[in-house]
Amino acid sequence: MTELPFVAASYLIVIGGLAAYITSIARREAVVRRTAQAIGRERHHDPGVVSRDNAATDDDEAAEADR
Amino acid sequence: MNRPRTATFVGLGLIVMAFVGLIAISLTNALVYYVTPTELQTRSITSSVRLYGIVEPGSVRWDSPSATLTFRITDGTTEMLVESQSLPTGLFRDGIGVILDGRSTAPGTFLADEVLVKHSAVYQPLRSGETVPPGLLDTLRAGTP
Amino acid sequence: MPMKARVSTFGLLAGTALAITTIVGLFVVPADAAQGDVQRIMYVHVPSAWLAYLAFLVTFVSSVLYLWRRELRFDRLAIAAAEIGLVLTGITIVTGAIWGKATWGKWWDWDPRLTTTAILFVVYAGYLLVRQSLGDRYRRARLAAVYGIVAFVNVPIVHFSVLWWRGLHQAPTVIRPGDPSIDHTLLFELLASLLSFTLVFIWALRRRTALEAGRDAADLTLGPGT
Numbered sequence: 001m002t003e004l005p006f007v008a009a010s011y012l013i014v015i016g017g018l019a020a021y022i023t024s025i026a027r028r029e030a031v032v033r034r035t036a037q038a039i040g041r042e043r044h045h046d047p048g049v050v051s052r053d054n055a056a057t058d059d060d061e062a063a064e065a066d067r
Numbered sequence: 068m069n070r071p072r073t074a075t076f077v078g079l080g081l082i083v084m085a086f087v088g089l090i091a092i093s094l095t096n097a098l099v100y101y102v103t104p105t106e107l108q109t110r111s112i113t114s115s116v117r118l119y120g121i122v123e124p125g126s127v128r129w130d131s132p133s134a135t136l137t138f139r140i141t142d143g144t145t146e147m148l149v150e151s152q153s154l155p156t157g158l159f160r161d162g163i164g165v166i167l168d169g170r171s172t173a174p175g176t177f178l179a180d181e182v183l184v185k186h187s188a189v190y191q192p193l194r195s196g197e198t199v200p201p202g203l204l205d206t207l208r209a210g211t212p
Numbered sequence: 213m214p215m216k217a218r219v220s221t222f223g224l225l226a227g228t229a230l231a232i233t234t235i236v237g238l239f240v241v242p243a244d245a246a247q248g249d250v251q252r253i254m255y256v257h258v259p260s261a262w263l264a265y266l267a268f269l270v271t272f273v274s275s276v277l278y279l280w281r282r283e284l285r286f287d288r289l290a291i292a293a294a295e296i297g298l299v300l301t302g303i304t305i306v307t308g309a310i311w312g313k314a315t316w317g318k319w320w321d322w323d324p325r326l327t328t329t330a331i332l333f334v335v336y337a338g339y340l341l342v343r344q345s346l347g348d349r350y351r352r353a354r355l356a357a358v359y360g361i362v363a364f365v366n367v368p369i370v371h372f373s374v375l376w377w378r379g380l381h382q383a384p385t386v387i388r389p390g391d392p393s394i395d396h397t398l399l400f401e402l403l404a405s406l407l408s409f410t411l412v413f414i415w416a417l418r419r420r421t422a423l424e425a426g427r428d429a430a431d432l433t434l435g436p437g438t
Contacts, residue, residue, distance in 0.1 A: 003250040006314045010253040010307045011234065014260070018412065021299050025420055032426040039430060082338040090331065100324065100378045156317045158247060166380055183316045188382035190251065190394040192242035199248040
């Protein structure tokens with residue numbers, strides 16, 4: 001069966017590609033976690049004080065701050 | 068505020084241009100992606116071209132000394148004799164669609180530099196105990212010493 | 213690598229489903245009578261392509277919602293889906309090339325389906341680049357939303373390319389009028405594989421969106437001068 005390497009390569013690429021992508025998400029999550037912890041120490045309060053929902057609906061003030 | 072705005076518009080402009088350009092290229096390429104034997108004959112194209120046709124059952128021959136594959140293709144109206152030294156994949160068989168890259172050397176004959184096999188988009192499972200039959204080309208090559 | 217393994221129940225479920233359909237696709241369902249084993253590539257190639265379509269649809273819808281509601285959570289969903297869609301488009305192209313080499317006899321060809329898929333990939337890679345080039349969080353969201361809406365035009369072009377123009381790639385087998393031209397055992401495995409890919413997609417989308425939310429929270433807390 002000469003086509004078996006083709007099948008194996010395809011499936012390895014799918015599994016490997018998904019695994020690499022998930023690893024990349026995990027790595028970026030770790031960076032965000034460290035940043036949040038650093039902010040927490042600096043401000044003497046809990047990290048993530050701006051909750052998801054606040055961040056989502058925040059107005060121009062936050063936009064300016066980000067700039 | 069001005070600097071990022073300019074950069075953004077330049078960037079977006081470039082991407083839009085690339086996008087439109089690629090679409091245009093794909094459209095023009097696609098329109099002439101292949102011709103049929105009838106179109107090839109009526110337009111008498113002699114330049115390098117892509118040709119699509121169905122392999123006529125029973126027409127495939129393999130010449131061992133010259134390592135040349137010959138077969139006839141048809142679009143239902145016009146037949147054409149194809150000669151190629153480039154070998155197609157195992158899916159090549161009687162009645163399958165092929166896309167040939169090459170040129171017409173004489174009326175009714177086509178010299179192919181490349182034989183691509185188009186898939187029929189029909190899928191049937193092997194029944195238990197069955198194996199995939201050997202490729203037509205392999206059978207022909209095995210048959211000629 | 214300092215990485216906490218945080219595997220949710222849903223993630224576990226999606227991973228198990230993918231493992232099962234992969235094993236079934238490779239070892240349980242019979243091979244195709246014409247192509248042989250190489251046809252098994254279909255069970256990963258086709259779901260990748262369909263879910264890339266779905267991902268870009270999510271980006272399209274959430275871009276519309278962002279422009280309407282101006283809430284960053286829609287923008288975060290848009291970027292998450294676009295990135296996953298890009299990964300899936302990449303997987304589609306590579307698995308397709310491998311199948312093409314075995315079946316057509318060529319890794320790549322400027323066929324309409326392949327060309328439009330390459331354009332799709334470039335356009336969404338551009339989406340990520342444009343986002344990176346914009347510093348202001350709200351301008352980034354606004355312009356990305358416009359881009360995410362316009363770019364979606366590609367998806368129907370890719371899907372119908374095999375019907376609109378002559379090419380090497382075969383016409384649709386399943387998403388077409390009438391009965392799919394695939395045996396129902398093979399079709400069942402294709403749909404099962406689609407289901408497990410969908411679960412993995414939903415899981416990745418949730419996690420990637422949460423990552424973006426974490427970033428926004430950190431950035432907006434840091435405030436001016438950062």
